[in-house]
Amino acid sequence: MSHSLDIQAIRNDFPILNELVNGKPLVYFDNAATTQKPRLVLDALSGYYEHYNANIHRGIHFLAEKATSAFEQSRHRLQAFLNAAHAEEIIFTYGTTDGINLVASSYGRTFLKAGDEIIISTMEHHSNIVPWQMLCEEKGCVLKVIPINDEGEILMDEYEKLLTERTKFVSVVHVSNSLGTINPVKEIIAKAHAVGAKVLLDGAQASSHLTIDVQDLDCDFYSLSLHKIYGPTGMGILYGKRDLLNAMPPYRGGGEMIKEVTFEKTTYNELPYKFEAGTPNIADVVAAKFALDYVDTLGKPNIAAYENELLKYATEAVSEIPGLKIIGRAKEKVSVLSFVIDGIHHQDIGVLLDQQGIAVRTGHHCTQPLMNRFNITGTSRASFAVYNTTEEIDKLIVGLHKVQKMLG
Amino acid sequence: MTINEIQDELISDFELFDEQLDKTQYIIDLGKKLPPIDEKYKTDEYLIHGCQSKVWLAAEFRDGRLYFLGDGEPTAQIAKGLISILIKILSGQKPEDIANADLYIMERVGMGALVTSRRSGGLAAMIQKMKGFGTVYSQLEV
Ligand SMILES: Cc1ncc(COP(=O)(O)O)c(C=O)c1O
Numbered sequence: 001m002s003h004s005l006d007i008q009a010i011r012n013d014f015p016i017l018n019e020l021v022n023g024k025p026l027v028y029f030d031n032a033a034t035t036q037k038p039r040l041v042l043d044a045l046s047g048y049y050e051h052y053n054a055n056i057h058r059g060i061h062f063l064a065e066k067a068t069s070a071f072e073q074s075r076h077r078l079q080a081f082l083n084a085a086h087a088e089e090i091i092f093t094y095g096t097t098d099g100i101n102l103v104a105s106s107y108g109r110t111f112l113k114a115g116d117e118i119i120i121s122t123m124e125h126h127s128n129i130v131p132w133q134m135l136c137e138e139k140g141c142v143l144k145v146i147p148i149n150d151e152g153e154i155l156m157d158e159y160e161k162l163l164t165e166r167t168k169f170v171s172v173v174h175v176s177n178s179l180g181t182i183n184p185v186k187e188i189i190a191k192a193h194a195v196g197a198k199v200l201l202d203g204a205q206a207s208s209h210l211t212i213d214v215q216d217l218d219c220d221f222y223s224l225s226l227h228k229i230y231g232p233t234g235m236g237i238l239y240g241k242r243d244l245l246n247a248m249p250p251y252r253g254g255g256e257m258i259k260e261v262t263f264e265k266t267t268y269n270e271l272p273y274k275f276e277a278g279t280p281n282i283a284d285v286v287a288a289k290f291a292l293d294y295v296d297t298l299g300k301p302n303i304a305a306y307e308n309e310l311l312k313y314a315t316e317a318v319s320e321i322p323g324l325k326i327i328g329r330a331k332e333k334v335s336v337l338s339f340v341i342d343g344i345h346h347q348d349i350g351v352l353l354d355q356q357g358i359a360v361r362t363g364h365h366c367t368q369p370l371m372n373r374f375n376i377t378g379t380s381r382a383s384f385a386v387y388n389t390t391e392e393i394d395k396l397i398v399g400l401h402k403v404q405k406m407l408g
Numbered sequence: 409m410t411i412n413e414i415q416d417e418l419i420s421d422f423e424l425f426d427e428q429l430d431k432t433q434y435i436i437d438l439g440k441k442l443p444p445i446d447e448k449y450k451t452d453e454y455l456i457h458g459c460q461s462k463v464w465l466a467a468e469f470r471d472g473r474l475y476f477l478g479d480g481e482p483t484a485q486i487a488k489g490l491i492s493i494l495i496k497i498l499s500g501q502k503p504e505d506i507a508n509a510d511l512y513i514m515e516r517v518g519m520g521a522l523v524t525s526r527r528s529g530g531l532a533a534m535i536q537k538m539k540g541f542g543t544v545y546s547q548l549e550v
Contacts, residue, residue: 022428343482343483344483345460345461345481345483345484345485345486345487346460347460347461347484347486347487348483348484348485348486348487351432351486351522352429352432352486355428355429355432355518356429362460363460377460378460402429406429406432406433406436407436407485
């Protein structure tokens with residue numbers, strides 16, 4: 001598949017790409033950690049503060065109206081982005097982690113009990129492990145882990161073996177941040193539903209690469225962060241099916257989430273406000289819409305096609321580096337290239353590439369159990385976004401040769 | 409020599425190099441020259457916590473001065489280089505001088521970022537550990 005994008009024009013949309021690092025033009029390959037932001041999003045942020053900053057849902061004055069309207073427009077924009085059936089199924093959060101905690105805390109504490117089983121996979125981010133461990137500790141639930149193969153793919157037959165009538169919840173990553181693996185989530189969801197379990201997808205990585213349709217997937221919850229989709233930091237959304245969200249108690253108490261408060265009894269607001277206590281992150285929510293507009297202007301299929309070209313190019317190019325081993329060779333993967341090199345610590349790779357102006361991520365990528373599965377303490381990870389180029393990948397290869405020479 | 413005299417001498421060595429990568433190469437080369445330590449020190453007890461790679465550090469107190477022994481796992485050459493520089497500067501100094509040392513050299517050799525970013529660098533942990541020894545032994549003296 002070919003793309004129809006003008007990459008140079010796209011690069012010009014991202015002011016940060018003009019930065020020099022250690023005197024060299026920045027090569028930013030840490031997109032799985034967070035993507036850079038286009039001018040459009042930066043302008044939306046300052047535009048909000050310059051022209052219509054106000055608290056929302058409360059004032060009747062002009063600015064409050066305008067801010068409220070922009071805020072709610074973002075909700076509708078995100079509804080469309082995920083093809084959710086209803087706007088109130090979109091809950092604003094601080095990010096993926098926050099959304100998972102909301103579900104573990106509100107749904108988990110209400111509907112799960114001792115002996116119930118929760119299934120996650122070996123490749124989960126710590127943010128999709130720890131909240132469930134905390135719940136298990138509190139409620140006496142049992143955490144089960146789906147194993148993976150050496151390529152970094154979920155073993156579906158092992159998953160099926162774990163599914164029983166005791167399984168009440170399945171929470172898996174849609175796309176792995178450390179390996180790039182795209183998991184067969186539709187099948188995972190269908191199988192979980194067959195035993196009556198609910199499913200949450202950690203969409204932190206998937207949302208910038210794949211087209212997501214929560215109705216088609218039939219997932220019960222979907223959590224993501226906008227900062228990984230060219231949007232601002234500190235905001236994300238939790239999608240949840242309306243009936244489930246309605247049945248769940250609020251997660252945090254405060255302003256905005258109430259209908260009426262007396263000292264004897266408080267009644268809660270409706271969805272989505274029930275889960276949005278306090279003044280939300282208005283500026284970033286407003287700007288998020290512009291990030292999604294930007295993505296849609298380029299076209300997600302175009303972005304995916306181009307990123308796949310970059311991945312293929314890089315995968316072939318690194319094969320010439322002696323002693324380099326790719327961690328994560330799934331058939332279905334996004335533009336994440338994780339690797340280890342014989343005899344070289346990943347931190348040295350990170351420092352020496354950084355000094356050449358190349359930003360990669362090194363370490364365990366918040367997936368320590370996954371690193372243990374591969375018997376390593378960490379990897380170096382180059383993750384590509386739409387503004388990266390094959391010339392930059394060439395620089396990475398030159399950089400890696402230099403690293404080997406320096407340490408040899 | 410005092411801590412600062414040693415630092416200044418090392419800094420002038422580093423100033424022979426203009427490029428950051430060459431400075432780092434020098435750090436790596438210093439690490440390669442670090443004498444091996446006894447295997448008995450390569451245990452969890454001597455491990456510096458907070459490093460991404462394994463670095464061990466032991467201290468001996470003799471005649472009012474602290475002497476450091478350190479090493480890093482063979483693959484982690486920058487960490488090894490950094491601990492060797494710290495040992496060059498701090499080993500054989502008085503505990504209170506170690507505890508109060510201002511290690512401005514790290515900024516000058518381009519490793520400042522590793523001191524401040526707690527996550528990426530074990531350098532901060534190494535410095536903290538050495539200064540910690542300094543503090544403990546300076547209190548013993550009184
Ligand atoms: C797969 C995955 N899950 C969860 C998260 C957590 O996202 P956030 O830190 O934005 O809450 C990340 C981000 O690193 C991720 O890659």
